[in-house]
Amino acid sequence: MVNFLRSFSVLLIILLMVPLQVVLTWYFPRLAMLDLPMIAVIYLTIAKESLFWTIFSGSAIGFLQDSLSLSALGMNGFTKISIGCLAYLANSIFAIDRVMTRFGLLFISSILATLLFLLLRIMVLNRNEVIEGGRLLMSGIVNALVGLPLFYLFDKIVRPPNE
Amino acid sequence: MKQLSSKELILLIIALFGHFVLISTQATRVQTTPLLRSWAMDVASPMLKSLVGSLTSVSKIWHGYIDLREARQENLLLKIKLAEYQQTLISYEEKIKELGRLHVLDELQANLEVPAIIARVIGGDSSQWYNSRIIDQGLDVGVTKDCAVISVDGVVGRVVHASKKSAVVQLITDADSGAGVLLETSRAQGVLKGGGKREASIDYIGTNEKVVAGEKVLTSGLDQIYPKGLLVGYVVSAVPTKQIFQNVEITIAANIQKLEEVLVLKKEPRS
Numbered sequence: 001m002v003n004f005l006r007s008f009s010v011l012l013i014i015l016l017m018v019p020l021q022v023v024l025t026w027y028f029p030r031l032a033m034l035d036l037p038m039i040a041v042i043y044l045t046i047a048k049e050s051l052f053w054t055i056f057s058g059s060a061i062g063f064l065q066d067s068l069s070l071s072a073l074g075m076n077g078f079t080k081i082s083i084g085c086l087a088y089l090a091n092s093i094f095a096i097d098r099v100m101t102r103f104g105l106l107f108i109s110s111i112l113a114t115l116l117f118l119l120l121r122i123m124v125l126n127r128n129e130v131i132e133g134g135r136l137l138m139s140g141i142v143n144a145l146v147g148l149p150l151f152y153l154f155d156k157i158v159r160p161p162n163e
Numbered sequence: 164m165k166q167l168s169s170k171e172l173i174l175l176i177i178a179l180f181g182h183f184v185l186i187s188t189q190a191t192r193v194q195t196t197p198l199l200r201s202w203a204m205d206v207a208s209p210m211l212k213s214l215v216g217s218l219t220s221v222s223k224i225w226h227g228y229i230d231l232r233e234a235r236q237e238n239l240l241l242k243i244k245l246a247e248y249q250q251t252l253i254s255y256e257e258k259i260k261e262l263g264r265l266h267v268l269d270e271l272q273a274n275l276e277v278p279a280i281i282a283r284v285i286g287g288d289s290s291q292w293y294n295s296r297i298i299d300q301g302l303d304v305g306v307t308k309d310c311a312v313i314s315v316d317g318v319v320g321r322v323v324h325a326s327k328k329s330a331v332v333q334l335i336t337d338a339d340s341g342a343g344v345l346l347e348t349s350r351a352q353g354v355l356k357g358g359g360k361r362e363a364s365i366d367y368i369g370t371n372e373k374v375v376a377g378e379k380v381l382t383s384g385l386d387q388i389y390p391k392g393l394l395v396g397y398v399v400s401a402v403p404t405k406q407i408f409q410n411v412e413i414t415i416a417a418n419i420q421k422l423e424e425v426l427v428l429k430k431e432p433r434s
Contacts, residue, residue: 018289022297026287029420033291068286070293070323070333117292127339139291 010047010158014040014057018064033139037061038080038113039106039147043154045084046091046105054084075120083113102151103144110143111136261424267315268426277390278429280304282312284422285329294337294359296320296422301328309388311428317394317416318342318382319425330427335395336363336419343386344395346372347379353411355380355395361419363396365411372409374401380413390428 017036025032041061045054062077069076087109090096096105114136121127268281286297300306302325310322312332320340324331333340340357344365351372353365368374378398384391396413403409 019286022286022289024287025289025291026284026296029287032288035290037289065289067324068297068331069289070295070331070337070339071290076290117290121292 006158010044010154011057013154013157014044015060015064018061018068021065022068031142033135034142034146035110035113035139036146036150037065037076038083038109039143039150040154041080041084042087042106042109042147043151045087046096047154047158049088049091051085051088054088055081058084072125075117078120079113079116082116083109086112099148102148106144106147107140110140114139264315264424268424271313271315271426275390275426275428278305279426280306280429282306282330282425282427284425293339294334294357294419295323296332296334296425298330298332298425298427299328300427301326301330303327305429306330306427307430310430311389311393312425313393313428314417314422314425316418317396318389319417319419319422321388322427332425334419335417336360336415341386342389342395343383344380345383346374346398347381348375349373349378352383352385355413361415362399363413363415365413366408368401368409368411370403370407370409374398374409374411376400 014037017040021034021036024034024036041054041058044057045051048054058080059077062075062080063073065071065076066073087096087105090105094101096102115131118129118131122129265281271279280300282298282300284296285299288295296319298306298312306322306325308322308325310325310330312319312321318335320332320334320337322330323333334357335342335355336357336359338357338359340355342355343352344355345352346368349372351368351374353368355363355365357363365380376398380395380398382389382391382393382395394416396415399412399414401409401411
């Protein structure tokens, strides 16, 4: 029962990341490069160590994110699930429980998610996109810096005190 | 000289003391302070003064401490009260400003040829790739896809998704947006393309058209979304090219970043 409640609360918090993102980007347009839903999906992937959770959370969050945006439904879901799977693989090779490994994972995931999203826009939606290297790096750094304390917060909620 | 015996000495002391007491009682009758008392007082008074002084000091310190605590608490309460009053004041000021904005929107709404409803912006885009806003009105009040959205300053965008209670508005600055526009003076027509920020460009303006910086850019109505004649922005520059069209850059009139209330123009005709 306790585990169920923990999982439920985490899912709720993670789903709340989308409205939070929407409000943040409205008040602070410069924070648009921050991808809170992606951070949440990556966390859930490495915490639960289950692809089921990756897919479930990636789809739910991606759908919600797309619904509140102009992007085609499925774009964010696709990106989130793909990045979640990469995080799952990385977690099976490296122990993603240290600050530096987590920073690295978030940084690389953010860049890959951006590139994947752009690729989808170019390939599927036939859009002309310009990849700005500086912006890409900045987005990776911002997501990693924000993701670390969020991971710590999620750790406090998800993991039992004796772990 | 004869030495006093102890019995004698005691008697002497008692006698002297008796006399002294007697003198003292007599002295009382003359309305003066008894000497014993006076002496006693003289001896005791410095000690008493010191003691009382110390006690007074301690008492003062204690009372000061108590007062300070009370004053601190009072100060805290006053600060809270002040903060509450400031918040109330700010909220009243905000309400007054909002009423002002809504009044302007009301006036605009009344002057429009199409029915319109006021909506509040409740969110931005959830990703960095698009420029959109979420508004708090939806299908329930007649907000449907492709409804034009304007502010008191000019055109804002169009509704692209609508649910019962909310809608997503694609801003005119979005890179994927487009709108039919015309220039106020030259009457040249083109298609406005969003630039991602507050700037945008107009495509398909021929090099033979005379475009002046500062010229108003209005909606042409040809896109069937925005009614004709709404202000979109102002021309910033027009650079002729070797091709048949010139590069016309404009700045958007509406303050997109600070949108709070907007007007959604309904599709149905005014009843």
